[in-house]
Amino acid sequence: MARAPCDVELCDHRAVLIDKHIRPDGALVRTHLESLGPDRVRLIGDDGVHGELSSTAVERVMLRYGRPLDPAHGPPTGAAALTLGAATLSTFRFKAVVDADARDYLVWSAPDAEPLAALATGVTAALRYLVLRIAEERTR
Numbered sequence: 001m002a003r004a005p006c007d008v009e010l011c012d013h014r015a016v017l018i019d020k021h022i023r024p025d026g027a028l029v030r031t032h033l034e035s036l037g038p039d040r041v042r043l044i045g046d047d048g049v050h051g052e053l054s055s056t057a058v059e060r061v062m063l064r065y066g067r068p069l070d071p072a073h074g075p076p077t078g079a080a081a082l083t084l085g086a087a088t089l090s091t092f093r094f095k096a097v098v099d100a101d102a103r104d105y106l107v108w109s110a111p112d113a114e115p116l117a118a119l120a121t122g123v124t125a126a127l128r129y130l131v132l133r134i135a136e137e138r139t140r
Contacts, residue, residue: 018032031124065122067117069116073094079107089107092107093105
């Protein structure tokens with residue numbers, strides 16, 4: 001099983017916790033993204049899902065699922081963030097009036113573009129799918 005690179009509080013902008021969820025069997029699964037340079041990331045899940053993706057893949061997922069971040073909430077400051085080339089992927093916790101609990105979001109901030117926010121669970125699911133799909137293609 002792959003070991004998670006770090007906890008959010010200990011990250012040095014090379015890895016961030018992007019999701020944690022509880023499986024039906026009660027096990028906690030944390031998923032991290034680790035920077036391998038400006039153009040590559042490694043996804044690492046506590047459940048053994050791991051693999052590399054391009055920064056472009058992360059960008060495309062955020063462009064697909066992200067929505068403009070409300071200026072009232074602004075881009076997160078002091079949050080765990082991962083620098084990917086000129087862009088930044090950061091975590092953001094927000095509790096809407098209609099929510100019982102706060103939800104985790106990922107925010108994609110690129111130069112000369114509006115910051116995009118998306119629910120972390122959806123982005124993580126898409127990135128995990130891409131990693132699993134690439135691994136499957138390599139075994140064929």
